Amino acid sequence: AQSVTQLGSHVSVSEGALVLLRCNYSSSVPPYLFWYVQYPNQGLQLLLKYTTGATLVKGINGFEAEFKKSETSFHLTKPSAHMSDAAEYFCAVRRGPSVLWIKAAGNKLTFGGGTRVLVKP
Amino acid sequence: DAGVIQSPRHEVTEMGQEVTLRCKPISGHDYLFWYRQTMMRGLELLIYFNNNVPIDDSGMPEDRFSAKMPNASFSTLKIQPSEPRDSAVYFCASSLGRENTEAFFGQGTRLTVV
Numbered sequence: 001a002q003s004v005t006q007l008g009s010h011v012s013v014s015e016g017a018l019v020l021l022r023c024n025y026s027s028s029v030p031p032y033l034f035w036y037v038q039y040p041n042q043g044l045q046l047l048l049k050y051t052t053g054a055t056l057v058k059g060i061n062g063f064e065a066e067f068k069k070s071e072t073s074f075h076l077t078k079p080s081a082h083m084s085d086a087a088e089y090f091c092a093v094r095r096g097p098s099v100l101w102i103k104a105a106g107n108k109l110t111f112g113g114g115t116r117v118l119v120k121p
Numbered sequence: 122d123a124g125v126i127q128s129p130r131h132e133v134t135e136m137g138q139e140v141t142l143r144c145k146p147i148s149g150h151d152y153l154f155w156y157r158q159t160m161m162r163g164l165e166l167l168i169y170f171n172n173n174v175p176i177d178d179s180g181m182p183e184d185r186f187s188a189k190m191p192n193a194s195f196s197t198l199k200i201q202p203s204e205p206r207d208s209a210v211y212f213c214a215s216s217l218g219r220e221n222t223e224a225f226f227g228q229g230t231r232l233t234v235v
Contacts, residue, residue, distance in 0.1 A: 051221035
């Protein structure tokens with residue numbers, strides 16, 4: 001089974017400041033990891049994903065995240081916050097590569113509780 | 122592609138009434154998911170389908186909830202009878218059945234049961 005913990009349900013940052021959103025996961029097998037963003041009254045949109053390969057992943061809108069297996073973390077960062085970054089952010093985990101991937105519930109995403117970001121001018 | 126399409130976007134109904142939410146996945150996607158989002162419980166997976174077959178419905182809260190996928194391009198989530206605690210935003214998502222792919226979400230249906 002997989003689970004995701006996002007530290008901090010609300011984060012407030014000043015425009016131009018660093019954005020850091022924390023995500024820790026639990027998985028019995030190597031995971032695939034995702035960050036989604038949700039703007040008000042919208043669906044979820046993919047920001048970036050880690051599947052295999054480079055552990056530092058770059059996404060849209062200047063965001064990036066680093067997969068750290070030893071820390072079971074996948075924190076999301078952006079060097080300089082913009083007003084348009086105000087939204088809710090969700091970290092998600094899915095079962096990674098496995099011989100039994102297709103037969104198991106491999107395609108199911110498990111989400112964290114979300115972090116709402118407020119950007120102050 | 123137009124993305125995942127859900128209808129209606131908003132639904133207000135009275136307690137006890139039947140509610141049907143609709144979803145059209147992205148063409149070619151073979152997985153379809155129904156999620157519910159509330160302030161208290163966050164995003165919960167209700168049920169998902171692979172090639173139109175329900176794979177895991179362990180998240181469906183009660184027998185009042187049912188979901189169908191009669192073909193690859195259409196799915197419904199039905200609540201009968203509806204209760205005020207069912208008020209939430211319901212999302213449909215679809216994805217390809219490959220290991221490194223993400224799920225694409227619809228805009229959601231905001232359900233209010235009064």
